[in-house]
Amino acid sequence: MSTNEPNRSRVVGRLGLSEPLSRELSDVREQRRDHDSWIRIGARLDDIERYGRFGSRFARSFSLGERAALLRVSIAAAMLVGVVIGVVTWRTPSSGEAASESAGLRLMDGGEFTTVHVSDPAVPSDLASVVFADGSSVRASEPDTHLEALAFTERDVVLRLVRGGISVQVTKGGPRQWTIEAGTLKVEVVGTAFDVVRRGGRSSVAVKEGVVLVRSSQLPDGVRRLGAGEGVSLQPSGSAAPDTAAVTTAVETSDSDVPSSESPKAAPAVHSASHWFEVSDAARLRGDWATAAQALQTVLRQFPKDSRAELAAFQLAVVRQNAGLPKAEVVAAFTSALSRVRSASLRQDCYWRLVQLAEAMGDAPGARRWARTALDEYPKGRYSDRLRARLGDP
Amino acid sequence: MLELTWLLSGMATASAQIVPFGARSSTESSDSDLVRDAVLGKRTAQHALYFRHCTKVRTRVTRLLGRSADVDDVLQDTFVEAFRDLRQLLDGERFGSWVCGIAVHQVHRRLRRRRLLRRLGFDQREPEAGMLEVMDRGASPEVSAQVRRLELALTRLSSPHRIAWILRNVEGCSLEETATQCRVSLATVKRHVVAAEAELQQALFPGGVYDEHE
Numbered sequence: 001m002s003t004n005e006p007n008r009s010r011v012v013g014r015l016g017l018s019e020p021l022s023r024e025l026s027d028v029r030e031q032r033r034d035h036d037s038w039i040r041i042g043a044r045l046d047d048i049e050r051y052g053r054f055g056s057r058f059a060r061s062f063s064l065g066e067r068a069a070l071l072r073v074s075i076a077a078a079m080l081v082g083v084v085i086g087v088v089t090w091r092t093p094s095s096g097e098a099a100s101e102s103a104g105l106r107l108m109d110g111g112e113f114t115t116v117h118v119s120d121p122a123v124p125s126d127l128a129s130v131v132f133a134d135g136s137s138v139r140a141s142e143p144d145t146h147l148e149a150l151a152f153t154e155r156d157v158v159l160r161l162v163r164g165g166i167s168v169q170v171t172k173g174g175p176r177q178w179t180i181e182a183g184t185l186k187v188e189v190v191g192t193a194f195d196v197v198r199r200g201g202r203s204s205v206a207v208k209e210g211v212v213l214v215r216s217s218q219l220p221d222g223v224r225r226l227g228a229g230e231g232v233s234l235q236p237s238g239s240a241a242p243d244t245a246a247v248t249t250a251v252e253t254s255d256s257d258v259p260s261s262e263s264p265k266a267a268p269a270v271h272s273a274s275h276w277f278e279v280s281d282a283a284r285l286r287g288d289w290a291t292a293a294q295a296l297q298t299v300l301r302q303f304p305k306d307s308r309a310e311l312a313a314f315q316l317a318v319v320r321q322n323a324g325l326p327k328a329e330v331v332a333a334f335t336s337a338l339s340r341v342r343s344a345s346l347r348q349d350c351y352w353r354l355v356q357l358a359e360a361m362g363d364a365p366g367a368r369r370w371a372r373t374a375l376d377e378y379p380k381g382r383y384s385d386r387l388r389a390r391l392g393d394p
Numbered sequence: 395m396l397e398l399t400w401l402l403s404g405m406a407t408a409s410a411q412i413v414p415f416g417a418r419s420s421t422e423s424s425d426s427d428l429v430r431d432a433v434l435g436k437r438t439a440q441h442a443l444y445f446r447h448c449t450k451v452r453t454r455v456t457r458l459l460g461r462s463a464d465v466d467d468v469l470q471d472t473f474v475e476a477f478r479d480l481r482q483l484l485d486g487e488r489f490g491s492w493v494c495g496i497a498v499h500q501v502h503r504r505l506r507r508r509r510l511l512r513r514l515g516f517d518q519r520e521p522e523a524g525m526l527e528v529m530d531r532g533a534s535p536e537v538s539a540q541v542r543r544l545e546l547a548l549t550r551l552s553s554p555h556r557i558a559w560i561l562r563n564v565e566g567c568s569l570e571e572t573a574t575q576c577r578v579s580l581a582t583v584k585r586h587v588v589a590a591e592a593e594l595q596q597a598l599f600p601g602g603v604y605d606e607h608e
Contacts, residue, residue: 034448037470038441044474045440 105152105176106133112152134171136178141165141195150181165197172210180205184234185216194226206231220294273303273312280315289323300340313340314350321353327361344381348374352383355390426486433480440477447490448473451497458501458560460545468504472497491571498557498575505553547597551590554578558586559594 106112107130129139138147138159145164151157154176159166161182170178170189180187182196183203192210197203205214207226214224218234226232276295283292296319299312306312317333325333331354338350351374358367371387378384423431423442431439448469455468476493483492548556554576561572562583573583 030449033466034445034452037448037466037473038444041444041470041473041477042437042440044470045437045477048474048478049435 105136105157107131134176136171137169139167139169141167142197142199161196161198161203163198165195165199167193167195169193170210184218185214185232188213188215202233202235204231204233220290273299273306273308276302277308277312280312280319284319284322289319292319293323310337310341310343310346313337314346317350317353321357327357331357331361344378348378348381348383351377352386355387424487425489429480429483429486429489432477443477443489444473447493450490451493454494454561454565455497455501457564458498458557459504460549464504464508468497468500471500475500491574495575495577498561499577502553502557502576505556509553543598544594547594550597551593555586555590555593558583559590562587 129137131137136157140147142165145166146162147164147166148160148162149158150160156179157176158179158181161180166180168178168180168189170192172192178187178189180189180196182198182205183201185203185205187194187196187205189210189212192212193208194210194212195206195208197205205212205226207228207230209228211228212226214226214232215222216224216234219232224232276299280292280295280299283289283295293316296312296316299306300309300316303309314337317330317337320333321330334350334354334357338347338354341347341350351370354370355367355374358364358370368391371390374381375384375387375391375393381387423439425443425446428439428443428446432443451472452465452469455472456465459465459468472493476489476496483489548560551559558572558576561567561575562569567575569580569583569587572587573580576583576586578586
């Protein structure tokens with residue numbers, strides 16, 4: 001392009017057109033493009049009016065014939081899905097039907113379990129037993145035993161012990177949870193062997209093997225976990241307090257029969273203090289501080305004049321310390337124990353622990369006070385040297 | 395950078411003066427009248443509104459998108475959405491800026507989708523010239539090259555930064571108008587513009603030395 005030839009038209013573009021003509025052609029192309037866009041816009045607006053906002057997208061994607069074919073296929077698919085749902089619903093029994101028909105678990109002979117009723121004392125209790133298809137079994141262990149089936153599903157077996165006693169063996173690894181309702185308590189198991197007795201308002205369970213969960217408003221927190229050799233016996237009580245005197249705990253060795261099946265006349269209403277100390281010792285050995293504390297509290301409540309009551313008070317404070325309760329509560333426990341304890345050995349132990357607790361809480365003056373009190377009472381006691389060292393006495 | 399911006403905005407003004415002959419319907423009706431009729435579903439009113447504003451919208455979309463293949467789709471989506479939601483427009487005279495705002499929103503969606511496809515490896519195409527399409531054809535090769543560099547740098551910005559910067563510096567919109575078009579607050583659009591300028595400075599002048607008088 002030469003600036004010395006202003007009158008020569010500049011040749012631009014691939015077509016060799018003059019600039020004004022090229023610009024005109026570009027304008028026409030733009031108009032055509034805008035017009036084409038308007039046609040598409042108009043068609044989409046028509047589809048929106050006809051099919052709605054979302055239907056218009058569908059209408060744009062398919063031709064009329066394709067839409068008709070898709071509609072037929074959709075109707076056929078919907079009918080097929082409906083048939084499948086109907087068949088599945090018809091074949092699947094409801095929970096109520098399953099409970100009454102024992103659809104989940106049947107007896108070994110294929111029959112349905114509804115009830116076990118042994119009323120004739122002459123009938124040996126061993127004859128009153130049922131074995132289920134998965135190998136689980138329920139045996140009447142007492143005369144006049146009445147057991148009802150409440151639910152049998154693929155996941156649950158619920159039995160109600162109206163009265164008497166049963167021995168239950170549940171196959172381990174099974175998919176079902178067994179629940180035995182026995183008046184004031186409910187036993188939940190997955191795979192274990194245990195005995196349940198319900199007699200005259202009292203309900204008890206003793207575990208032979210495995211673990212069961214016992215639920216009752218009379219239990220602390222409403223639930224109790226029982227392992228092999230453990231049991232619980234509940235009496236009807238108006239109170240749901242966990243420390244009610246009606247709650248008793250029986251620790252039985254394995255292979256023993258259900259406590260109440262030995263002789264209802266011989267079973268004591270309340271266990272002895274020795275029994276509760278044994279319960280506490282066993283619980284402390286396995287680290288069950290809550291059970292140990294309950295047992296010791298039972299001793300203090302039921303046997304306040306027992307010679308071992310002060311030991312129970314001291315051990316209760318130790319259990320609370322081992323349970324990791326706040327130090328202030330532990331201090332209160334040992335202080336309370338001091339009010340009961342007369343034994344010199346136990347008192348010196350209480351004082352020594354109180355000194356250590358005060359130091360751990362950063363209460364140096366409190367620690368010195370306890371140390372001074374201990375030395376005043378027992379100047380030549382077991383801990384006198386250590387106490388003097390803390391006080392700086394010679 | 396300032397020179398480029400001046401050049402591009404000048405091109406914007408020049409291109410906006412191109413009037414497609416024979417396509418505009420009655421110029422006697424104001425936008426308000428046309429919007430009122432379009433709300434009632436009158437296709438002639440919608441037709442008139444479209445052709446009255448399509449060029450401006452197309453130009454803006456082209457600059458923002460940078461790829462002509464998507465411009466037609468975005469243009470159509472814009473006007474379909476505008477006519478579908480026309481009842482929401484209270485002041486008919488503001489139809490032009492309102493539809494531009496819809497176009498900016500559509501561009502934002504398209505850029506976001508494009509970025510996602512690129513990350514997934516489905517879109518490896520190089521961005522096509524957008525601003526070059528609306529430039530004066532008499533521009534020198536050097537200017538064209540500079541615009542190309544600028545466009546490539548713009549493609550690397552996030553879509554909010556890119557859109558805000560183009561509206562502000564190329565389209566010549568005020569900050570308030572840019573904020574309205576982008577549907578963000580004034581403070582946010584200022585932040586976008588400043589961030590975009592910093593990124594463009596870094597991309598075009600990585601040494602950090604820039605003399606606007608060069």
